[in-house]
Amino acid sequence: MSILLKNVSLDNQITDVFISENKFKKIAPNQNVNADKVIDCSHFAILPAFYNCHSHAPMSIFRGISDDKNLFDWLNNDIWPREAKLTDEMIYTATKFSIMEMIKTGTVFFSDMYFGMQPLLKAVADMGVRAALSFGACDLFNSDKCKVEIEKINDFLGTQNPNSELIQKVLAIHAVYTVSPELIEFNVNLAKEHNMRLHIHACETKKEVDDCIAKYGLTPIAFFDKHNALSDKTTLAHSVWLDDNDIKILADKGVWLCTNPSSNFKLCSGMFMLQKLLDSGCNITLGTDGMASNNELSMLSEMKLCALAAKIQSQNPTAGSDEDVFKIATANGAKSFGIDAGEIKEGKLADCILVNLYNHFLVPNYNLISNMVYSADSSAIDTVICNGKILMQNHHIDGEEELTDEMKNLSNLFR
């Protein structure tokens, strides 16, 4: 499969982009080349697609079912009892539906932590996006449950990966307050053995940090560091509550911090110190978190809040620049999971979006990156390409009507 994007705007220059197999093969104007598909891009600019580095995709089934509540009330009364009722079929459909929303909003990769790994793997493969999937094992400091969870982790590792070109399995440490040191060490050792990445919820709330210090005498970052869980192959979701020593450890080890501003605001967790962490040399990515605490999976909305929150948090309007935030949402996300993409350059994997320069949110167009970060919504994104394959064109995804119907039917079960 090859695609020729004719007369597309790239960095304010009109050029042709030739995609062969799964890569950007040649970027130059006026290409005369045989392609399986030619797209007239005279109204379009090409941009990197988005990499959503922290989500719980099956939770789309719970969008809007419970809002504006205290965390404990929300989890205990509204979320956990419903999660217990999820079947494999529900997880499959809800994950596909979430991926549809991600594609509609320009995302081609997500890093997920949940359960029901077989339907999750199948949903990702069927939708054609990239993903890093982890099973969110929690033993709640119970040694019997620890054994059960280790069995489930081994099951997950043994489950066939339906598309290992696009999907990687990742190991999860749910959080310092849900996982015993034994299970942490099991995951860390397994990750080393199999050269796998780690995905951890860390320092989301002040209570989490205070409790960890009270229990272990260490901050969660120092605690995870002691257990050798921190490296440039680790992503820490949230990372709101960090002290200067934590920041030094994180910068030194090249750990990836995935900020989730909508979720942190909605659940009142706090505000990520974006500019301070950037200035300290930390690696940063962006994620939407799950739909129950966001309630959408748009990296466009998330970029805007990321940039705005950085300013209020630091009391500095120059913090969280559009350039920095766009890079965090694209190139950084790809890099954090070892995907050679996130930039429109020859030789890179062919992940990209085509945005309509006649969409009102992109007019005037003094600065396309500013428009994407501060203005655009999904209506600006016409086409999404992942690994050289078209996932959406003219705002349409194959099968979206049927998938929407299935999701509507499924959600009736939770009313």
Add this chain to the structure above:
Amino acid sequence: MSILLKNVSLDNQITDVFISENKFKKIAPNQNVNADKVIDCSHFAILPAFYNCHSHAPMSIFRGISDDKNLFDWLNNDIWPREAKLTDEMIYTATKFSIMEMIKTGTVFFSDMYFGMQPLLKAVADMGVRAALSFGACDLFNSDKCKVEIEKINDFLGTQNPNSELIQKVLAIHAVYTVSPELIEFNVNLAKEHNMRLHIHACETKKEVDDCIAKYGLTPIAFFDKHNALSDKTTLAHSVWLDDNDIKILADKGVWLCTNPSSNFKLCSGMFMLQKLLDSGCNITLGTDGMASNNELSMLSEMKLCALAAKIQSQNPTAGSDEDVFKIATANGAKSFGIDAGEIKEGKLADCILVNLYNHFLVPNYNLISNMVYSADSSAIDTVICNGKILMQNHHIDGEEELTDEMKNLSNLFR
């Protein structure tokens, strides 16, 4: 002109909505009535449209031209020198373009403060929306300039209103730091004499409040109150920095506080105390502010940030509920400018939007208001009706392509 909306979802019930002239005439299922136009709404829900209570519409011409800067640098070097070059033609086109974006995102009314009132009036009339327009007079404490501004205010009052059914003229006090007590009193007296509303920037930054106390020995609220500027016919944009005495005055007088969260975050002004002000009995509306400090005019994005910011500001995840925020963006906005709309009820003015229940952002649909506040973008809004006239249907506004071309051409002049 009459419109019959067949089989539309209203508060989770399927019904028919008959619009005759400019009002909701009858709301009941299975209506057999002759209508000039019948719309099959079997995929749609009907909701109130949005009322954007603080904007500077012509500033769309500056979208993305300068971001992530300190206020002083931004105003002096990037905004004011360019504003000085605006012609009537630019103001006309940029205002129409802003109104197009507002319609696309479900807004049928905006309250504006700017200059170039003749092209502003014409743009609003030509686009068919409601507006409350004010001339942002500033004398900068210069008595000669005060006379010039008074002349301009009188000119504005004398300018023919091309559609007095939809457009009201309002008097503005730009801010306590830009307008002399003489000009404030002129505006207050004129407003009383002509029974007009007042539109004021107030308590946007801490510096503004500190300077006002240093100069006048009063907070801006106490100062405006002393000058009889505060009543339920006054809208105060921003209102971020308020003390308890201010809040008491505002609640007692029924003053409308218009919060602008994106702008307050982007310029680092601070966070509006939404829940405290609601609990204190204050009247609250929502606005986008101008595009140079937002950078979009979507009340959907603004509702989400309004709800999220309320939680972080108060450290209470139950603050800024979806119900409260939706009401603030709809019924409250209409009421604050004396428009008998903002609810889908017989006898009310026929302002509404039709949202597509098969749009992914509205699925699942446990709570449509939550989905509108926390999830939806413009792709969910199919149809917009203002005063009984269809402004957008199937996402299309008459003349939008030509208007976009004009705006692109115009913006080339500012590169």
